[in-house]
Amino acid sequence: MTVTPDVDNKAVLLSLENVTLSFGGVKAISDISFNILEGEIRAIIGPNGAGKTSMLNVINGFYHPQKGTITWRGKRRRRMKPYRAAASGIARTFQNVALFKGMTTLDNIMAGRSLKMKRGLFWQMLHVGPAREEEIANRRHVEEIIDFLEIAHIRKQPVGRLPYGLQKRVELGRAMAMQPELLLLDEPMAGMNLEEKEDMSRFILDLNSEFGTTIALIEHDMGVVMDLADRVVVLDYGQKIADGTPAEVQSSQEVIDAYLGVGH
């Protein structure tokens, strides 16, 4: 198994080697290797049940593969808890929006700042001095995200009542608030109309170019993937069947078979 060589001499941010994950004998991912380069937009595609979401779950420490190694920033990663993955700079969004329904847009995005806030109970109780300064500094950061995502008008609305497209946007904002090095997006455009998809694509591209955030995304809309991604990895039945630039992947016979054959 060869690992794709570095493109443009970009450093490898994350690499998975021979990763296998199974649930009670059912293999969700079998022997997959691929890497994500710093600053790129990497797409993971494949038919339903191909193991895409499991892949993300492995990357952010929610599932622990039975075999294989994960290397993060050149260091081999041990079995870790999701919150440790978060602390090391991996953020994500979810296929079915997983916002904190009882909170406002603002609080949801503030929630993404949890790791950036440190002040202890004493100051929190008084809500003065350092705790307040910290709160305000983070609020400012969050406001910049709100501005970036153009959601100022829903700032103080509870997220539960927002339309789906806006919820997805808030969720992106929440992940952005973590200032991650690697951002995992699980079908960021599922269930959106054309206009919303265009907006979301623009945000993803801007996010990548303005802040240099590395992005790995799962997406079904091939048009979107081809427009956004620098490189694409294709999974089918838990196995990698192609890896390369959008153009390469599109012309791969195996990919065509997987999509047409399965009748996707």
Added chain:
Amino acid sequence: MQELIHSLTVAPFMEMGQYPDFLIQVVWEGFVAGILYALIALGFVLIYKASGVFNFAQGIMVVFSALVLIGLHEAGMPAWIALIATIGVMGILAMGIERFVLRKLVNQHDAILLMATIGLTLVLKGAGQLFFGGETKSMISDELGFSSGAYDWEVFDGLVIFQHIDIAAAVIAVLMVIALSLFFSKTRIGRALRAVADDHQAALSVGISLNQIWAIVWFASGIVALVTGIMWGARSDVSFALEIIALKALAVLILGGFTSIAGAIVGGLLVGIGEKLFEVYWGPIFGGGVEAWFAYVLALIFLLFRPQGLFGERIIERV
């Protein structure tokens, strides 16, 4: 220190070996208590299985049904008529609960349904005290035909006493479980009830509405409660303290799982026998009264190692 370890680990077992007749007696007592726990737990399971409602009021239903029975008898009804009338009351109660509580709360969060049954507990408790008084009463066991005698068994140079009522309780419990099993597997309604636990649509195709099913399971668990109440009342007294004891059924459920009838029985016996043994052989070391918390602590410890219960399957969390 050494003494303490000794009294915790060695002494109880030595005692058991020394007086096996006493041990048998203790286990039997625990077994009967366990059956009663199991019966209460069975009421929970019936309702939980069919409607997903965690019925906190099961305990008070036991007390309430027993009070109704005694109350009706005191009002002049012959025992058997009173029994049938009580079954009628439990039926009306079940329909009322379905009509005025469950139907209005359909599709609500589990916790809300739980709390509704806590509210129901208060209502039944208040109503029970209002109509029948708050004082302790004794069950009309003689009138219902239970003999108060005992069967003595001489064994290991000692005497083990089996109260007739306890034997009756065990037998009735067994009969009841058999009846319920037959009901579930052989009757149309029973099959519908089982189906509803898995798939609401499937149940509907049998031609019974969800509302009817709820009323039926509440009625069924009402009858279970009545039987429990009679047995319990015959063994001791009918009082509202029973409600607190009934909470132990929750611990039973944790051991046995929320949806398994077999689990409820095994769990009930485990708790019943376990707490009696613990109380008798280890209780004195702690100063007694450990029965009050043994079931819960057992459940808690159990949960830490096997959160899904004895018969549950491991759940894979999905993102």
Added chain:
Amino acid sequence: MFYREAGQYKTSYAADQALLPLAQDRYGIAIVLFTAFVLIPFFGTSFFLVSIMIPFLIYSLAAVGLNILTGYAGQLSLGTGAFMGVGAYACYKLTTYFPDVNIIVHILLSGVFSALVGVVFGLPSLRIKGLYLAITTLAAQFFLEWCFLRIRWLYNYNDSGAIEVPNRDWFGITVTGAEASPVARYFLILTVVAVMTLIAANVLRGRIGRGWMMIRDMDIAAELMGIRPLRAKLSAFAFSSYYCGVAGALMVFCWLGSAEVESFDINHSFLILFMVIIGGMGSLTGCFLGAAFIHVLPVVMRAVPSMLGWDILASTVEHITQIVIGLLIIFFLIVEPHGFARLWQVAKEKLRTWPFPYAT
């Protein structure tokens, strides 16, 4: 309608994030505080203080404690009564060992003990969720009740098995025990409750409170945002139990005067839970509304028959009260599962958007 917001703009995040960003709310709270601190002690009879205000405030504090755990952190608990008991017994032992130390210090310290106990019983929460957790808190309830009964050291080996509160002074005024005047006790409780409520509000709107709510709303997402579930849940248990503990200490020292194990039984746990349900999960205002309702309703119901000249047994009234509260709980769950707090919130929203039906 009363909310005339036009012209209230914020020029700093501090102002925007203030507890009460609307001027009308600030006036409202000022009026409430003025009533509580000035009008009530000045005009209230001692019956009113002792039978209504003091228990109301203590229950409110306990409800705040439970609401932090259940309403904000999403961990259902049925052991509130026992945690209150830990506070009360701890305070009693502290006054026994350190009779010269100020009673306020003891009351506040006693919460620390219940916080510790809370953490111990909170440990299973990492692996156990929802209803299962409720059952482990039952374990805490019954185990602690047993301790209060069987560990005689806790009540200084006296024969009654009860703890008796000594008279203690603060700035020369007796605030606890039989000799303390209702007004003095009322002031002490009011101050503690007001300050602790403010602290709770501060914690809840900050990093820690947000962490709890994240765990409550979507624990997996919270963990992927870097929240450590164990730490968040245990801190909620600790914080909540601290409040319950202090409420328990106040209950015995400033209200009941003496207490035994029955004062902290499971019925108390339920009582506080009802306050939280009826008041509203996840709302501090709701704690006070719920406590007022659940506590005051029986007092009113007791008073009504005699006022109307009906000759009804006290126990009968009590049973009817029980039925009414039970029905109200069911009614609320059906009509407004989020309790008074939501009703208040909706009313407030209506007043803000008046005359329109909703915000535009």
Added chain:
Amino acid sequence: MTESLGSLPAYLLRNSHEFADRVAMRHKDLGIWREWNWSEVADEVRRFSIGFAALGLKRGDKVAIVGSNRPKLYWAFPAIQSCEAIPVPVYADSVAEEMQFVLEHAGARFAVCQDQEQVDKLLSIQDRLPDLEAIVYDEPRGMREYDPEKVVAITRVQELGDEIIQRDKDVVQRWSDAVGELKIDDMCVILYTSGTTGRPKGVMLSSRNLIQTSINANAFDNLDHTEETIAYLPLAWVGDHVFSYTQSLVAGYSVCCPESLDTVTVNRREIAPTYFFAPPRVFEGLLTSIMVNMEDAGRVKRWMFHHFIKVANKSGERILNKESVNPFSRLHYKLGDWFVYGPLKNRLGMSKVRVAYTAGEAIGPDIFRFYRSLGINLKQLYGQTEASVYITAQPDGQIDADTVGTPSPEVELRIEDNGEVMYRSPGVFMGYYKNDLATADTKTPDGWVHTGDAGFVDDAGHLRIIDRAKDVGKLNDGGMFPPKYIENKLKFFPNIKEVVAFGDGRDYVSVFINIDLTAVANWAERNNIVYASYQELAGHPEVYQQMEEHVRHVNKDLASEARVASAQIKRFLVLHKELDADDGELTRTLKVRRKFVNERYAELIEALYSDKTEQFVSTEVVFEDGKTGRIDATVKLATVELEPVREELKQAS
């Protein structure tokens, strides 16, 4: 009369001393209102200006300003003016081609843009703008990869200014001196009028025009430095220029920029302006949404609302005009104020409004009275870019929905024989930039300006506008045909959005009607009327029936007025598509381009003058994404019976 200073930047410097600590500008940015007091604004402007000069800005240069209401763009005006250069604000929503014309015509050397969108628009046409040397922008988002020589951040320009100030301490003094020496009669801004026909014209205004007009306007309404206003109308529009820039500078009051156009309503509520301007459309829209919202309110609340609105109708205006009202009515109104008017004004963010104006078009009398009856001092004014806004305005207490008020201070008014209104004032413009012909057509050598509007002065000395002078036509029977007059009467019905009337040189009057989608859709929903598209809704028989009732109502109105009695509407149709600025049917300020509509819908018009009952039409349209397509429809034509005209009126005419 107050002695005026010589330039707008000079007022800024005065304010920085006189009102140093008072808030000059607020902007809701990143969730909170950021504030700048006058001395901070002066400092920002000074650094901006000195930096701009360092970029090469010099006397006489034209600088385009493109964007929405942002503090930095407002500061660009004095910064440019203090370099003796001329700011040229451009409508931010105009498409690249429209922008190209203005920038090319003005010969702009620089442009100040709000954000990437505007910068991209300019860069897309830069080949055709040889004069354009550099673009300065406000918001840095997405601007990373542009040529730093040609595209510069305002903050960078200000840093440049700072660096110069650091190096050379005297530069500040020199700058202040230069500001002091600006000539009051020099041109200080060019405002392009969007013009209903033809290319936009650049109206050159001098400092004197703007300053004197502002002093007069402030005096007229007693506006001082305590006012608050919210800036949300296009920067390039003379109204905003005067209300949010020159009047603010002269009076020293604060201007607040909303967070975005989506949040204007909320932001207005937060700020609660004391001085407020909105075109009739905004007031109409607000009223419609109030009524729609109240439909959803509970029974009691709705009853209360309608009851108290009736009360307000009866006595509200009289109370506002300080007329005598009996104590009972006064009390009743007071109650209404507590329950309805106060909260309503609060929701609208108009609780503190002292003076509100509307202008630009006729406002429906009912709408106008509605706001006044709530206690909002809404007034009408009549103005033009060429007059630096003010020609006439309604003085407090002399309000009539049908007039536009008395001549503003120092304005002379006269009516030509053909009914056209002419004026002369200190605000009269210098001329059209690079268009002497048009200047000569509009402005007489002795300073009188043709407004192009027909009107008359009533007995009370108030001006009444009937229509555009050139639009007033003649029917074949010799009767007068004032199209706008007719159109407005119809447009005052809330379910009608736009109307185009025909009749000049015809036998009778007929109209196109555009339904108001919000109002009609709401009605349809409540009456369970199902429709798939705008087109289907517009053609619905019940909609036609409603429209016919409206037309009858208007006809009754017209029949009662001698001069227009013959201009009753005989035939009408409901258009199958909304008139749209993107299709060129409306101007950017959303006025109908009559000539264009005439050509585009010629077949429909002809059909109105035949006995056809329907007509097929196919129209090319531009979609939001810029693509074009066609809409086909068969439009129904309806005929209405005319109202009888009373004999005495006939004779009078």
